[in-house]
Amino acid sequence: EPVQMWLTFPPGFDRRQRHPLLQVIHGGPFAASGDSWSWRWNAHVLASQGHVVAQVNYHGSSGFGHAFKHSIMGRLGALEYQDIEAATDWLLAQRWTDPQRVFATGGSYGGFMVAYMNGHTDRYRSFVCHAGCYDWVSMMATDGYHFFADELGAFHWDDEKRVLSQSPHHHVKAARTPTLVIHGELDYRVPGTQGLQY
Numbered sequence: 001e002p003v004q005m006w007l008t009f010p011p012g013f014d015r016r017q018r019h020p021l022l023q024v025i026h027g028g029p030f031a032a033s034g035d036s037w038s039w040r041w042n043a044h045v046l047a048s049q050g051h052v053v054a055q056v057n058y059h060g061s062s063g064f065g066h067a068f069k070h071s072i073m074g075r076l077g078a079l080e081y082q083d084i085e086a087a088t089d090w091l092l093a094q095r096w097t098d099p100q101r102v103f104a105t106g107g108s109y110g111g112f113m114v115a116y117m118n119g120h121t122d123r124y125r126s127f128v129c130h131a132g133c134y135d136w137v138s139m140m141a142t143d144g145y146h147f148f149a150d151e152l153g154a155f156h157w158d159d160e161k162r163v164l165s166q167s168p169h170h171h172v173k174a175a176r177t178p179t180l181v182i183h184g185e186l187d188y189r190v191p192g193t194q195g196l197q198y
Contacts, residue, residue: 001059001068003083006033008043008053018098021091022051023084023124025106025113029060029076030069040107051103054091058083074153076166077116084113085121100125107131108190112168115198118179119171127179131187134194135169141191169197 010019024041026033033043033055043053057064059079060072072079084104091097104124106114111132118127133139136148137156149155156163164170183195 003059003061003087004057004064005087006035006043006055006057008047008055010047010050010052013052013096015096017096019096020051020101020103021088021097022046022053023088023102023104024053024055025084025104025110026055026057026061027106027108027110028062029058029072029080029109030062031109032057032061032063034063041105052091052097054087056084056087073151074162076152077113077168078166080113081117081120084117088123103127105130108187109133111190114179115168116166116171118175118177119168120174122176124177127177128182129179129195129198130182131184131190132181132194132198133168133190134198136163136167137169138193138197139190141193142189144189 024043024046043055047053059068062069088102092099102124103126104114104117105128107130111129114127114129115132115134136152139148152163152166153159154162179198181195181198183192185192
């Protein structure tokens, strides 16, 4: 299925030159990037450093119908990763993208996606993981644990293989990309121990 992607170009953008690419992955996952202002992830501030900023409204994003939103349930990471990678493929085919300077960042669920991607690809030069979910088993320590059986398709004691396949910590052996992990105790839905584990 086609997905929406917002692009923010740096001031003085010149399509004859190569620019670094920054994928900014929204949280939620039931949220969406749009033509809006944000103090947390301000695409224009990030682009002002010279990056082309891409924001993909991957499967699971709000605003594209219930089927699109709920298509990720029970297989977190899979469709979202596919959409982000398809966007990166398209962007790398543009003559103005520098293939040696491709980065990704995300917070909360976007941080989960960055951690998930680190065990599945090494095409990015670096990641920034802000308050990302890293281990779906230890995430049981949050007040959101009662949602996990629906979101992951099962509790880990009922279908450990299914839950672990969606958990970044299970894929860490393949992680190769340097990551800046930013965390704290004020993100109450994602305990600071997730950052420490990463």
